[in-house]
Amino acid sequence: MTAKVIDGKAFAAKVRAQVTEHVARLAEQNGIQPGLAVVLVGEDPASKVYVKNKHASTIEVGMASFEHRLDASTGEAELLALIDQLNADPKVHGILVQLPLPAHLNSELVINRIAPAKDVDGFHISNVGLLGTGQKSMVPCTPLGCLMMLRDHHGSLAGLNAVVVGRSNIVGKPMAQLLLGDSCTVTIAHSRTKDLAEVCKRADILVAAVGRPEMVTGDMVKPGATVIDVGINRIERDGKNKLVGDVHYESAAAVAGAITPVPGGVGPMTIACLLANTLTACCRANGLEEPKGLTA
Ligand SMILES: Nc1nc(=O)c2c([nH]1)NC[C@@H]1CN(c3ccc(C(=O)N[C@@H](CCC(=O)O)C(=O)O)cc3)C=[N+]21
Structure with missing residues (x-):
C-alpha cells in the first residue's frame, strides 16, 4: 500500500481562508x-x-x-x-x-x-485544566491542527486506537486529551515505553511527537494506519541540510493508509491554528459567536 498524503499546506490555506472571511465580517459588522x-x-x-x-x-x-x-x-x-x-x-x-x-x-x-483568555498557545495551567476536564478552553495549536486533519480524514474518530509517541506539555499531553475527547482509546508512549514498536503497531492513529529524527519506522506502523508526524528536525545528509520529521517517511508511507509529510504537514497547520485561536479569543472577548470548525 502507498499512503495517501495528507496535504497540511493546502489544509492550512483553507483554514486561513476561513479565518480571513470571518475577520472581514468582524470588521464590517462589528x-x-x-x-x-x-x-x-x-x-x-x-x-x-x-x-x-x-x-x-x-x-x-x-x-x-x-x-x-x-x-x-x-x-x-x-x-x-x-x-x-x-x-x-x-x-x-x-x-x-x-x-x-x-x-x-x-x-x-x-x-x-x-x-488565560488571551493565551492562544493554550499553555496556561488554566487552559490545560479546562482541556483536561472537557471545558471550553484555548487549545494548543499543534495538537489542534493534527485533530483537524484527523477529523477531516476519518470523519468520526470514535473507538479508534490512538498512540501518541511523546509526552510533552505542548504536544503529546494535549494531543492525547483531544483524541480522548473524540472517543479514541488513547495510549501515550515515550522513550521509556517497553516494546515501543509493538505498542505503535496497534495504532489506527499514530502521532509521532518525540523530537527524534526518523525514529518511527515502517515496521512500527499498522497497515492502513494514519500517521501524523509532528517532528521538525534539521539534519545533515549527503552534505546537505534537510528537514525531516520524527517518522521515517519512506518506510512508513509504504505501510500506512495516510501520512503527513515534513515539511508541508503539521507545521503549516500550527500557524493556521494560531490565527484561528486568535480569532476565537477575539470573538469570546466581545461576546460574539465563535467561528465553527476552527475550535476543538
Ligand atoms: N510559544 C510557542 N508557540 C509555538 O507554536 C511555537 C513556539 N513557541 N516555538 C517554536 C515552535 C515551532 N513551531 C512551528 C510552527 C510552524 C512550523 C512550520 O510552518 N513549518 C513548515 C516549514 C518549516 C521550515 O521550512 O523551516 C513545515 O513544516 O512545512 C514549524 C514549527 C511553533 N512553535
Whole structure:
C-alpha cells in the first residue's frame, strides 16, 4: 500500500481562508479587528524565522500584529511587565511568548502570567485544566491542527486506537486529551515505553511527537494506519541540510493508509491554528459567536 498524503499546506490555506472571511465580517459588522501579540526574547535564529512567518500570516488574514523583540538579557520583571501591559490592552486578543525562552527566565512563571483568555498557545495551567476536564478552553495549536486533519480524514474518530509517541506539555499531553475527547482509546508512549514498536503497531492513529529524527519506522506502523508526524528536525545528509520529521517517511508511507509529510504537514497547520485561536479569543472577548470548525 502507498499512503495517501495528507496535504497540511493546502489544509492550512483553507483554514486561513476561513479565518480571513470571518475577520472581514468582524470588521464590517462589528468594527473589530483581532490582534495578536508575539513576544520574542533573544536571538535564536529558528525562533526569528518562526516569528517572522507568524507576523506575515497574521497580516495576511487581516489581523493586527504586534511584535515585541526583547534583548536576550531581558530580566524577568521587565518581561512580566510587558505581559501585564498586553493583558490590559484591548487591541490585543492573543498573546504568544515564543519558546524556548533564554535559560535565566522561568517559562512556567511567564506563561502563567498571560491572561488565560488571551493565551492562544493554550499553555496556561488554566487552559490545560479546562482541556483536561472537557471545558471550553484555548487549545494548543499543534495538537489542534493534527485533530483537524484527523477529523477531516476519518470523519468520526470514535473507538479508534490512538498512540501518541511523546509526552510533552505542548504536544503529546494535549494531543492525547483531544483524541480522548473524540472517543479514541488513547495510549501515550515515550522513550521509556517497553516494546515501543509493538505498542505503535496497534495504532489506527499514530502521532509521532518525540523530537527524534526518523525514529518511527515502517515496521512500527499498522497497515492502513494514519500517521501524523509532528517532528521538525534539521539534519545533515549527503552534505546537505534537510528537514525531516520524527517518522521515517519512506518506510512508513509504504505501510500506512495516510501520512503527513515534513515539511508541508503539521507545521503549516500550527500557524493556521494560531490565527484561528486568535480569532476565537477575539470573538469570546466581545461576546460574539465563535467561528465553527476552527475550535476543538
Ligand atoms: N510559544 C510557542 N508557540 C509555538 O507554536 C511555537 C513556539 N513557541 N516555538 C517554536 C515552535 C515551532 N513551531 C512551528 C510552527 C510552524 C512550523 C512550520 O510552518 N513549518 C513548515 C516549514 C518549516 C521550515 O521550512 O523551516 C513545515 O513544516 O512545512 C514549524 C514549527 C511553533 N512553535
